[in-house]
Amino acid sequence: MKTLPLLLLLPAFLQLAHVHCSSNAKQAPAALAIPTADSLLYLRFSPPAGYAQAEADSASFSHYLRHLPLKPPGSPVLYYHGGEKTNHGVYDAVVNLPIGNKNLHQCADAVMRLRAEYLWRQGEYDKISFHFTNGFPVDYAHWRRGGRIKVFLNDVSWEESAAPSNSYATFWAYLEKVFQYAGTLSLSKELHPIPVQDISPGDVFIQGGSPGHAVMVMDVAQNAACQKVFLLAQSYMPAQEIQILKNPNDPGLSPWYSADFGETLVTPEWTFLRTDLKRW
Numbered sequence: 001m002k003t004l005p006l007l008l009l010l011p012a013f014l015q016l017a018h019v020h021c022s023s024n025a026k027q028a029p030a031a032l033a034i035p036t037a038d039s040l041l042y043l044r045f046s047p048p049a050g051y052a053q054a055e056a057d058s059a060s061f062s063h064y065l066r067h068l069p070l071k072p073p074g075s076p077v078l079y080y081h082g083g084e085k086t087n088h089g090v091y092d093a094v095v096n097l098p099i100g101n102k103n104l105h106q107c108a109d110a111v112m113r114l115r116a117e118y119l120w121r122q123g124e125y126d127k128i129s130f131h132f133t134n135g136f137p138v139d140y141a142h143w144r145r146g147g148r149i150k151v152f153l154n155d156v157s158w159e160e161s162a163a164p165s166n167s168y169a170t171f172w173a174y175l176e177k178v179f180q181y182a183g184t185l186s187l188s189k190e191l192h193p194i195p196v197q198d199i200s201p202g203d204v205f206i207q208g209g210s211p212g213h214a215v216m217v218m219d220v221a222q223n224a225a226c227q228k229v230f231l232l233a234q235s236y237m238p239a240q241e242i243q244i245l246k247n248p249n250d251p252g253l254s255p256w257y258s259a260d261f262g263e264t265l266v267t268p269e270w271t272f273l274r275t276d277l278k279r280w
Contacts, residue, residue, distance in 0.1 A: 041231075045093070050224070062219075071094040090243065092243075095241060095242035104176050109179040112179075125144060132186060194279045204278050215245065217232060218230075219231045221256070231257070245268055
């Protein structure tokens with residue numbers, strides 16, 4: 001969820017505004033370390049009895065999500081400032097990815113981050129691109145060639161002010177700029193609605209707004225009757241680590257959710273409509 005300022009409700013040329021508080025620190029998180037086998041998402045959360053995941057190519061987004069590293073069981077979600085998020089039935093596990101020390105990595109940001117990080121690690125740099133809330137497109141290909149975003153009031157433009165680089169620090173700086181000026185309003189316009197029966201890893205339940213929220217589908221399994229279950233992950237406000245959500249409606253199935261949830265999907269901190277499911 002991201003609370004957006006009133007400016008974002010004005011016409012497009014007036015819509016750009018800061019949507020996060022941020023510190024002056026500029027240190028980028030370290031690159032993702034190679035995890036140990038017992039810390040991976042797909043090993044921690046096997047499908048329910050009678051269900052199985054579809055095979056996923058090692059270069060696919062599904063494979064990337066299933067192989068995300070998790071912190072040890074019982075670890076708390078940490079906020080960007082190091083404080084702990086109390087777990088009142090919200091999450092079952094914490095994804096072991098750095099989030100920086102600014103109040104930027106919130107709900108839509110985590111969704112964009114997972115997609116962008118997957119593409120960056122695949123070397124598909126030209127596919128990494130997002131829009132600011134005012135509609136201005138920001139592509140990583142331009143950023144890594146040395147372009148940087150110049151913002152003056154509500155005017156946005158590119159300037160060539162940095163040396164070409166494709167380091168992780170450069171990539172993270174790009175993401176933090178996107179986090180600063182994008183959110184559920186912009187991301188919801190970039191994704192395409194899909195029916196729940198076609199749900200796949202990497203899909204997103206999203207409600208664009210101020211506030212709005214977004215959660216990502218991390219894995220999907222199916223039984224012989226073609227019934228599906230899925231895992232969800234989110235970040236939230238203030239900026240915090242990505243967490244695997246509990247299922248508050250069915251503790252016996254949790255953290256998996258049934259795709260036969262009716263017209264509303266109730267998650268620990270947000271309720272979505274069936275029509276809120278979208279795809280890249």
